[in-house]
Amino acid sequence: APPYTLYDAAAPALLSGETHDIDLVVEEKDMTVAKGFVQHVWTFNGTVPGPVIRVKLGDTVRIHLKNPASNKLAHSVDFHASQVAWNDEMTSINPGEEKLYEWKAEYAGVWMYHCGTSPALHHIANGMYGMVIVEPQGGLPAVDHEFALVQSEWYLGPQGEPASLTKAAAAAPAPDYVVFNGVANQYKDTPIKVETGKRVRVFVLNAGPSVDSSFHVVGTIFNTVIKEGVALTADNAGHYGSQAVDLAPAQGAIIEFTTAEDGLYPIVTHAFNFVGRGALGLFQAGDGDPKK
Ligand SMILES: [Cu+2]
Structure with a gap:
């Protein structure tokens, strides 16, 4: 299998203007989804996940599906x-x-898009999903770093063939891999760099198709969680915080935190059986070494 292609975790900038013409071109192609494993995936614009589309409340989005x-x-x-x-x-x-x-962006949040062609389970399990960010009224406050992470499952088919519909359709799904942004362990191999003590925002989506996420960043506390229209904000009177965000398939959230010191901060789903199956990444604050 060829080496995998790293998916850039940086969140894209807000699209300028109020009307956006966006091409989504379906590409059926081979992709290395984990070290040693190639699947014949179905994609929007050639990547799994598809492109992150970031607009604001009130915008008109014209998707040209090809x-x-x-x-x-x-x-x-x-x-x-x-x-x-x-x-x-x-x-x-x-x-x-x-x-x-x-369509018109009438509600703010982190949203899923996906292929719905029957069997939709197979089209999602084989790579056809992505994230839409709709910024709220007045926009999002500025932070120092912004990332987009999509959690999803791979139910491997034979080498070079599509994901297994039979495995994906099991009543108790047992994915071979649970991944962030399409590839097993890619941000463990290449940590996502942040500055120590700076504010980090992550747009998180669980694309499934079938397994819940308990999104957690080891060593941090989320002081902001805006999940499915419900907001915990950093200025809440009781000074409450959040340790993990439960995202059922198709749910999304905006989370924010800061790193306390130089070092490594693992990205996981705290459904821990999947951490050893690809659902492990790292934020690296500073040079990653707390001892220096
Ligand atoms: Cu499809």
Whole structure:
């Protein structure tokens, strides 16, 4: 298997303007999803997850979904940030077709998008998902670092073939890997660098398809958690904090914390059976060495 491609964890900047024309091109391709394992994945714009789309409340988003003739399967897209009829914008298109899916960002938050073509379980399990960030009224306050992390599962099929629908469909799903941004352990191999004592914001989404996340960053306390429209903010009168954020499949959150000293701060789901199966990354504060 070729080496995997690192997925940049930095959150993209807010798109400028009020109307956004965005191409989502479906690409069916090989991808190294963990060291030694290649799957024939289905993607939006060639990556798993697909691109992070960041807009603000009130914006109009015009998604141009394209399914090139070189693909083998029908595909579609479902934006959870939109309010549209399922049998209108979300219908599937065949190879060689394209369609426009226009929606208005009417609610702020961290949202999932995914292919909904039957069996949607397989299209999600094989890579067709991504994150939408809708900034709230007045925008998000400035912080020092912003990242986007999408948790998801891999149910490996044979080398070079799509993920296993049979394994994904098990009543008690047992993924081979649970990963952040598509690849097992990539941020353990290449830690995400932050400055010590600076404010870090992470947009987190659990794309599933089926396993819950308990998102936790070892050695930190979240002083801000905005999850599914419910907000814990750093200025709360009782000075409450949060240690782990439970995200069922398709739920998202904005979390914020600071690192107390130079060192390493593991990124995990505290559903700990998955930490040894790919769900481990690192934030590195400063040079990573607390002793210096
Ligand atoms: Cu699809």
